[in-house]
Amino acid sequence: MTAEETVEEVVRHQLAKALGGTRGMLEAAVPTIVFTLIFLLGHDLKRAVLWSVGSAVILLLIRLVQRSNPQFVINAFVGIGIGAFFAWRAARGGGDANDQALAYFLPGILINAGYAVVMVLSIVLRYPAMGFLVGSVAHHPMAWREDPAMVSLCSKLTWVMAIPLILRASVLGALYLAGRSGVIAPTSAVATLGITKLLLGWPLVVAGLFAMIWLLTRDKTPVTEMTAEVLDA
Numbered sequence: 001m002t003a004e005e006t007v008e009e010v011v012r013h014q015l016a017k018a019l020g021g022t023r024g025m026l027e028a029a030v031p032t033i034v035f036t037l038i039f040l041l042g043h044d045l046k047r048a049v050l051w052s053v054g055s056a057v058i059l060l061l062i063r064l065v066q067r068s069n070p071q072f073v074i075n076a077f078v079g080i081g082i083g084a085f086f087a088w089r090a091a092r093g094g095g096d097a098n099d100q101a102l103a104y105f106l107p108g109i110l111i112n113a114g115y116a117v118v119m120v121l122s123i124v125l126r127y128p129a130m131g132f133l134v135g136s137v138a139h140h141p142m143a144w145r146e147d148p149a150m151v152s153l154c155s156k157l158t159w160v161m162a163i164p165l166i167l168r169a170s171v172l173g174a175l176y177l178a179g180r181s182g183v184i185a186p187t188s189a190v191a192t193l194g195i196t197k198l199l200l201g202w203p204l205v206v207a208g209l210f211a212m213i214w215l216l217t218r219d220k221t222p223v224t225e226m227t228a229e230v231l232d233a
Helices: 007-019 021-042 045-066 071-092 097-124 129-136 148-181 186-199 202-218 225-231
Strands: none
Touching: 021 045, 021 071, 021 097, 021 186, 045 071, 045 097, 071 097, 097 129, 097 148, 097 186, 129 148, 148 186, 148 202
């Protein structure tokens, strides 16, 4: 039997494990923040990528020295690598530094849009994505589906995750297209993308976390005996 007595407490506990806590989220975000700031200061794509990689290396070394899980730092390396690949392709196509920087932002836009579509569909199909996140660190991954209250709560949490993704994909996608089409000067588009990505990054993450905390603390939905047993990791 788990120590948690309500659905909200169970989900809070499982989300903390799956998301890596505040440290895990910081490690995933720092390299992107460093890239954006360095490029905005010098408009040098290579330097921005190198600084971004450097920040991730430092975070990885700290994890290795502490012998703790480097999962979220590795995720950051993957993001840097994908962005750099898109920038490299833009360079091979004859694009200048601004074109390459715009291309660097494109994977993030596509990923946000893709995740948003998946999350909304998961809610519609009554298999909310946040339920799978909870289940990924549970003893029985699909146990949450057995409790209607858990499904309902996970649906609400999935909306909290989906709305920022929809907002980021819409706003950043519009800026990217404006820069590519010439509606906005490429230099201005890159600067605006960088600033907007920051504004739609941590502020929305913090707002989403507060919304989740509110959802996970306002109610005290009892956990069923079966769900309590199968969620006990």
